[in-house]
Amino acid sequence: MAVTVIGIDGGALPKGAAQELESARLVVGGKRHLDAHAPEHARKLELGPLEPALNALSALSGDEHGVVLASGDPGFFGAVRALRERGIRCSVLPSTSSVQQLMARVGRSWDDVVVVSATGQDLARAINVCRARPAVVVLTTAPKAGPAQIGSGLTGWRRTMVVAEDLGGPNESVVTVDPAEAAKRTWREPNIVLSLADLDDVPHRGWIAGGEPVPPATGWALPEEEFSHRDGVITKAEVRAVALAKLAPRPGTLVWDVGAGSGSVAVECARLGAAAIAVESDEAHAVRLITNAASHGVDVRVEEGEAPQVLRDLPRPDAIFVGSGGSDVVTACAHAGAARVVVALAALDRVAQTREALRTAGYEVEGVQLSAARLAELPDGTSRLEAADPVVLISGRKKP
Ligand SMILES: C[S@@+](CC[C@H](N)C(=O)[O-])C[C@H]1O[C@@H](n2cnc3c(N)ncnc32)[C@H](O)[C@@H]1O
Incomplete structure (x- = not known):
């Protein structure tokens, strides 16, 4: 069995993707990705829960080929980890990550930006990172950990939120709002959030991605x-x-x-x-x-x-x-x-x-x-x- 994971960012599919899809026996992905890219002849399995998809991919025989369609770079908070955890070796054809796309739309470098993933369970942690750090991208999870919930958590902090919906898609929108406004609105999915302490700040070039690590070099329990x-x-x-x-x-x-x-x-x-x-x-x-x-x-x-x-x-x-x-x-x-x-x-x-x-x-x-x-x-x-x-x-x- 051979499995290829193809990243999709709304632009052209990555080089080699068309051949991989053509030879696929099974294609796994979200509905909109399957509708747009899965060939007629292949069996399609819609995500939802990952477990049935992992079972179906594992069950492919030696010469059968499976394709997973995923958003952005599937190696970044994406499907690749789950496949490897199940012992499924895969090759990856990445597209641009939603984080890269968002930062490109804003026209700001992102080597200093912390990226956090928010599920319902991790929402409080993600919000606390936005409260603590000046520049944070939150990978949202509908419906419980989206821009409205993040906006609600950031009310009381001096933050500006950039919310991007459907990047690269027909309904793309990138808006800048304050947290109170974000908390009131209904947002289209998929979406992603950039939380900034200062919209116009140009931070110094650092040496490590995601900003200075903690604890700081000057130590702690200061005089x-x-x-x-x-x-x-x-x-x-x-x-x-x-x-x-x-x-x-x-x-x-x-x-x-x-x-x-x-x-x-x-x-x-x-x-x-x-x-x-x-x-x-x-x-x-x-x-x-x-x-x-x-x-x-x-x-x-x-x-x-x-x-x-x-x-x-x-x-x-x-x-x-x-x-x-x-x-x-x-x-x-x-x-x-x-x-x-x-x-x-x-x-x-x-x-x-x-x-x-x-x-x-x-x-x-x-x-x-x-x-x-x-x-x-x-x-x-x-x-x-x-x-x-x-x-x-x-x-x-x-x-x-
Ligand atoms: C599970 S993470 C996967 C990230 C993905 N591997 C990447 O590189 O972009 C999904 C996050 O990307 C966001 N996302 C994916 N596609 C998007 C799009 N077209 N527009 C806005 N956000 C998107 C989702 O809402 C969520 O916050």
């Missing part, structure tokens, strides 16, 4: 001097290091930094690839926070207001850091649906109630008291220890 802060209102680097380890920020996740102060935790989470929302009631802190995010080149959504009230309308987080706030804030955070919650406490009297609030909400809870003493130089060149105020970190992981 306090890296952040603008007031009166020492900042989570110290050593405490931040442990908090970040417990929060596990990474691409695809959303972190709330509640009572954010300088926003050092939110900024560090964003530097590690997570989407971040900083909640801060003090206007001066909020302004500083915006400056801190900008100076570290990351996007942190700042919600100026009082927790717990302001938390109600925020999208569901994967992890929450509570840097300050009363027991009502801890209780609200414990019930926000995050997999991880970390609370920093200076007041020992609040340890038991915080632990209890997290336990009651279904978390496995642990706690640690952290007291770092840094080396400080004395005038004669010798050293002494300079103790920072001790902090208790209570951290909860949602029970599976």
Whole structure:
């Protein structure tokens, strides 16, 4: 059995495709691809579910030839992986990927663009990458993970969406909309979305596709001097290091930094690839926070207001850091649906109630008291220890 996968992008079929189709015993593909390209004599199997197609291809005898029709470059988020997983070796005749086509229509280079695939299951992760990164293409999946759902998830972030429908087809349309508008519209399929922080930005040429990797070269748990802060209102680097380890920020996740102060935790989470929302009631802190995010080149959504009230309308987080706030804030955070919650406490009297609030909400809870003493130089060149105020970190992981 020989199988050829042919990519289709709305233009001419790739070189050699006509011969492959002519000799095919079985042609597998979506309805519109079969209608347009499958020859009369071949058996046709419409996708739908992949399993029956894989069975039919596997059942071809030694001298029979099968063709799979797929969109764009079938080796890119396409049929080739599923075939190989089933042990079906194939040759591939690729066309232009929908990502290439979209970026060509926009007239923008895409070596810095992150590409994510959104299924219903992965939609939240895909949206969080759009919230965190300045340029992201989302491969949509109808009907539950399309432009409307992505627009709805990006409302509240400064983003512009370019939505392309039926690229290369008779109903091709490429429109630029804001997320709120995208959320309201009905979109034709197939479609694909480009999410941009700045439509006109021309990013520097990088060295790795998809933008700079995380963690950044400058490391993490940065010294306090890296952040603008007031009166020492900042989570110290050593405490931040442990908090970040417990929060596990990474691409695809959303972190709330509640009572954010300088926003050092939110900024560090964003530097590690997570989407971040900083909640801060003090206007001066909020302004500083915006400056801190900008100076570290990351996007942190700042919600100026009082927790717990302001938390109600925020999208569901994967992890929450509570840097300050009363027991009502801890209780609200414990019930926000995050997999991880970390609370920093200076007041020992609040340890038991915080632990209890997290336990009651279904978390496995642990706690640690952290007291770092840094080396400080004395005038004669010798050293002494300079103790920072001790902090208790209570951290909860949602029970599976
Ligand atoms: C499963 S992925 C496959 C990607 C494909 N291998 C490629 O290289 O383009 C399918 C994604 O491409 C989009 N797509 C495929 N053909 C398209 C078209 N003609 N116009 C817009 N989006 C398209 C789908 O909506 C979905 O987001």
